[in-house]
Amino acid sequence: MEEKYSYIGRMLSANSRECVVSALTPQNEIPAFGSMLRIPMGEGQPEIYGVVTDVTLEEDGFLRQIAGSADISEEVIRDAQENRNVPIVIRVAFIGYMEGDKVLHLLPPRPPVTLTEIYPCTNRDICEFTRKLGYLRLLLNITNLPAGELLAVHLRLTAKAHVQMGDSDWAQRAVEEIMELLSGSPDGLIAVMGAIGDAELF
């Protein structure tokens, strides 16, 4: 059955490699670190795919003031968690795009415009986009966080989607691809494989 789509936030800023998205707490579940999102650019335009590389729950002075109080009642905590519009800022690294039915594991030709809606990927989206593994090269090139940690979580989430869609060998192929990509960098390979080992993919 096709999962229901609903956007999780809107884009605040972007460059050719990544974008920053603002989501609101109460409306939706917070997208997980390493999970995949898609950014439709409109009719006749490519649909960009990305991976969540950071999630920041922004504080404000009011929350800071409450947090400093000795006793916080359950009502106040529930109000803060369920009612207050505390912005969540999500950083998304681009891993390619789709032009029609064609998957391209390349950085998008141009970034999306501000306030574009961002959607979570369904299992079908994930499997279609990651059937070929070229996009892993883009993930390995991310330099502002430990690539191994991101890859481990991403592979765990993506492998689960493939298993649910009937492909139980995807994780094996993905790990082999990473080993191939890092064959010229023994130190990098050791770090990444150490993290992937903890993901318990097999």
Place this chain on the structure above:
Amino acid sequence: MPVNYEQLRTQMKDAGKTLRLRHDAFSRAAEQYEKQLLAEAGSGTLRERLETALADKSETRCALPMTEAIDAVHPLPPMPPVQIRLLACDGSQISPSRHDEISFGLINAAVIEIITHSGKTPRIITRTKLLPFDDLPSENLLGVQRDAAEKRFLAETAAAAGKEIPVFALCDGPLELFTDTPDMKDQDLLKAEYLEALSQLARSRIPAVGYIDRPRSDPVLRMLDLLRGKGDKESKNIGADDSMIFSRLLGPGERSAIFGMNSRLNRELNDEMKLCFFYLNIGKAGRPYICRVELPAWAADETIADMLHGVLIEQCRILGGHPYPFILHRAHECAVVTFAEKEEVKSMLLREMAANGLTPPEKSNKQIAKDLGIR
């Protein structure tokens, strides 16, 4: 550079000296007023003398003693973890501007309901009204319209709420509606609407409560002036207000006696609805912070006042070092129309204009120039 700091430098030196002199005069006045309050509290002729003084100056806006001594101090009552239904309302508005693409007005009001010690998620309800284009109000009138809309919304929501536990309906600011701008049209209508909201709460036996943070009113000082037989010009010049007495009289968490009020509004209201007030010290030892709490006369008994006293202190403590009732701040957060929301509403209007075959207008040239930024 827009400010001439060189010119300000010498003015600042003078300001510092002036502020020092004002502070010293303020302290002297506070001491004198406190002494007078304590002396008057023990006087058996206080009410009689005040009545005589008011006979000549019936319009004087001042405090009136009620049943208890005017220097009465009530300690923070025990606060058992009982459930109390607190409702608070606040509002905000978009004021029409001829410099926008389209001049429009909007009133947004929010009510938040918290049941203390329930563990339940507070409930938030908002009401948004686009104002008619053929009758856009002035800034002043819009403020009064908003006040009236807030009170009506609060009264309706509170009247519909369950009464199985005590209920209080809180407003940020005085309960009194100030509509004395001479050119303000519809003010009688708005005042009637406002008073009907307070009556609705009274009929439901829900105390309407006005919470005034850092009050600057001086009805108790004016009462003492009347009793002394003269006004104190100096105290007015130095910005004296009732806080100057009660910050000395009240310890942390304590509240004052409940006072009545000789005001134009109270002279129009029946005895049950007349507005009363007390002062509350929500500060710490050595750092008093006085707020003023208004409530109708029918609710001004010790049981209700003590419960209100306790729940307000409890609410203030949630915000820790800068105490203010949590529920009022949340009502404000829920009601406020942000710049982004104003822009969104404007976009909606412009889209509707386009859908109806109209060419969307532009901002004024002045606004366009301002939007370019300042260097």
